Amino acid sequence: MKSALKTIALAAAIGLAAISGAAAQQVRVGFAAEPYPPFTSPDASGNWQGWEVDFMKAICAEAKLDCVITPVAWDGIIPALTTNKIDMIIGSMSITAERLQTIDFSDKYYNSPPGIIGAKDVKFEATPEGLAGKTLGVQVATIHQVYANKYFGEAGATVKEYQTQDEANNDLAAGRIDAVQADSIALTDFLKTEQGACCDMKGTVKDDPEILGLGVGVGLRKGETELKDKINAAIKAIRANGTYDTFSKKYFDFDVYGG
Secondary structure (H helix, E strand, O other): HHHHHHHHHHHHHHHHHHHHHHHOEEEEEEEEOEEEEOOOOOOOOOOEHHHHHHHHHHHHHHHHHEEEEEEEHHHHHHHHHHHOOEEEOOOOOOOOOOOOOOOEEEEEEEOOOOEEEEEOOOOOOOOHHHOOOOEEEEOOOOHHHHHHHHHOOOOOOOEEEEEHHHHHHHHHHHOOOEEEEEEEEHHHHHHOOHHHHEEEEEEEEOEEEEEEEEEEEEEEOOOHHHHHHHHHHHHHHHHOOOOOOOOHHHOOOOOOOOO
């Protein structure tokens, strides 16, 4: 009897060891600790939801990673990655040459052009000439800040910087600034709200790949080839098996992957 019990105990121990050995790699996923619908926003209970949260869950399941949401202030998110406070960034971060000097990126997982919005009763175009003499709001540490300073600030616009996109949108709705530049999808979502009814889309900006990048990718530390390979394989897989399209249809009536 004792021999049988020992055999059972040994088998159980081996089973637990196998389960432990097969435990998914835990990965801390950073994104901006602020609402950025339809990509990320907290619900009434403080749980994060949105398109990028669904994307994160899909690639982590595909790559067999235990992903933990870790909100971080946007202007400190790259330092948080490089100092090992988070392991990757899934936060609508564009793949740019400047950022590639500090961090690495996965393959693109979506792409959309920057847009300009302003009050409905003020007609102007999303051009340097159209913004001349106006105050344009942008979020700090973004491609929009860099682009606006180069193309609109030098052409006579006043570029006002904000810590969060919400703050810029709030000032626009209150009439304290004339326009806002941000991702066109996020701005379109804002225009659908009661607060955003003040404004309309003035257009998208002229492309500049050097500043605006080559689409949005998962931010990763340099040298972490194994994790990068897992993420790239997962992105490819969810696009091929229909998972990407399935959750995207909950948010968009167009192909968010882009060209």
